[in-house]
Amino acid sequence: MNYWLMKSEPDAYSIDDLNNEKNKTTFWDGVRNYQARNMMRDDMQIGDKVFFYHSNCKVPGIVGIAKVVKRGYPDPTQFDSTSKYFDPKSKPENPRWIGVEVKYEKRFKDVISLEQIKQNPALKEMQLVRKGNRLSVMPVAEKDWQTILAMGK
DNA sequence: GCCAACGTTGGC
DNA sequence: GCCAACGTTGGC
Numbered sequence: 001m002n003y004w005l006m007k008s009e010p011d012a013y014s015i016d017d018l019n020n021e022k023n024k025t026t027f028w029d030g031v032r033n034y035q036a037r038n039m040m041r042d043d044m045q046i047g048d049k050v051f052f053y054h055s056n057c058k059v060p061g062i063v064g065i066a067k068v069v070k071r072g073y074p075d076p077t078q079f080d081s082t083s084k085y086f087d088p089k090s091k092p093e094n095p096r097w098i099g100v101e102v103k104y105e106k107r108f109k110d111v112i113s114l115e116q117i118k119q120n121p122a123l124k125e126m127q128l129v130r131k132g133n134r135l136s137v138m139p140v141a142e143k144d145w146q147t148i149l150a151m152g153k
Numbered sequence: 154g155c156c157a158a159c160g161t162t163g164g165c
Numbered sequence: 166g167c168c169a170a171c172g173t174t175g176g177c
Contacts, residue, residue, distance in 0.1 A: 007174095007175090009175090032173095033160080034160090055174080055175060055176085056174080056175055056176080057175095060175080060176070114176080131157090131158080132157075132158040132159060133158090133159090134158075134159060134160085134173080134174045134175070136174085
C-alpha cells in the first residue's frame, strides 16, 4: 500500500465538503500538472491512504485522511467547455487529464500545520517541505506517514 | 497583495 | 532545442 498527500484549497473544496458528499466520496478533478497526473494514472491504487491538505488558507496543513476507492480515469471537466478546467487540446479519444476517486476516512481533531511539519526534524526530507514544491499530489514515505499520524494524536 | 519558484508556451 | 515571456501555486 502507498501513501499520498493531496492538496486542496478549503475555499474551493475542503475535507468537510468531502465528508458531506453522498457516500463521502468524490472524484478528484482539476489536476492539471503532468507529474501529479502520472501518479494518479499509474501509481495510486485502491486502498492507498491520502493525507488531505488544506492550502492557501489561514493555517495550511494536513487536516485528515482519505483513501483511494477508484483508480484513475479521465477527468470529465477537461471536455466541458463551461468548466474552468476545460482543456480544448484534450481529445476524448486520447484524454490528457486523469483523476481518482477518494473517500473520507477521518478528520484530525487539530490541524497538523505546515509550521509543525517544518519544525519536526524527522520530516526534513518530506517533499512537502522542500523548497519550491508546488505539486498538488505527492507521495508520502511510510515513516513520514507514521510520524505525522503520531503528531495528530 | 507580494513574490519566489515553478511549469508551459511559442517564436526563432 | 533554446529561452524569454507569461501564468500559476501557495506561503507569508
